Amino acid sequence: MNVHSGTQPYLVLVDDDIHSARLLTRMLIAHGAPGIERLDGAEAGIEQFRTMLTQPHPNLPGLVIVDLKSSSSGTRDFVAELRAIENADRLAIAAMAQSLERSVRGELLNAGADAVFERHAEINAYRREAASIVSFWVRNQRLEAIGT
Numbered sequence: 001m002n003v004h005s006g007t008q009p010y011l012v013l014v015d016d017d018i019h020s021a022r023l024l025t026r027m028l029i030a031h032g033a034p035g036i037e038r039l040d041g042a043e044a045g046i047e048q049f050r051t052m053l054t055q056p057h058p059n060l061p062g063l064v065i066v067d068l069k070s071s072s073s074g075t076r077d078f079v080a081e082l083r084a085i086e087n088a089d090r091l092a093i094a095a096m097a098q099s100l101e102r103s104v105r106g107e108l109l110n111a112g113a114d115a116v117f118e119r120h121a122e123i124n125a126y127r128r129e130a131a132s133i134v135s136f137w138v139r140n141q142r143l144e145a146i147g148t
Contacts, residue, residue, distance in 0.1 A: 010035040011137060012061040014045040014078065016070045024067065027130035033137065034062065042068055042078045046085070053087040060090060063137040067096035067119065076111045083112030092140050094133055114140070 011028065013036055015021035025036050039045040045066075052058045064082070068074035075095050082088055095113035097104050105116045115136050120126040 008035060009062045010037055011063045011065060012037050012039060013065045014039045015067045016041040027127055028134055031131045031134040033134045046081055049082055050085055053085055062141055064091050064093045076107050079113050080111040
């Protein structure tokens with residue numbers, strides 16, 4: 001699912017569950033997120049970022065949201081692998097977690113996530129978290145990402 005085009009600000013959602021990705025995409029857009037590009041799983045995500053980060057002037061996403069559920073450590077492992085790519089320090093990464101317990105949050109931050117958000121089952125809590133993700137993106141935009 002791609003809702004992004006051109007050089008406008010955009011977010012990337014790396015998710016291995018199409019239904020979850022659709023719901024999160026709708027929630028983010030409803031709260032003012034720009035275009036969203038979805039990458040289907042860890043392998044596709046790492047490949048895309050390796051290619052993107054080697055270009056001389058890449059159009060980088062304003063935020064990479066990682067929500068991998070195929071294994072208990074999928075999100076953490078992806079974030080660590082992404083951070084190991086040259087120039088990945090230019091990316092802002094938000095990781096989704098089952099809970100915000102100190103140990104879970106700490107693992108994701110230590111792997112290289114810039115922020116950790118909770119994956120909620122209750123719809124109103126999920127909406128609030130989506131709004132928080134958009135707010136994080138707004139506060140962390142790169143000035144050079146804004147067109148003239």
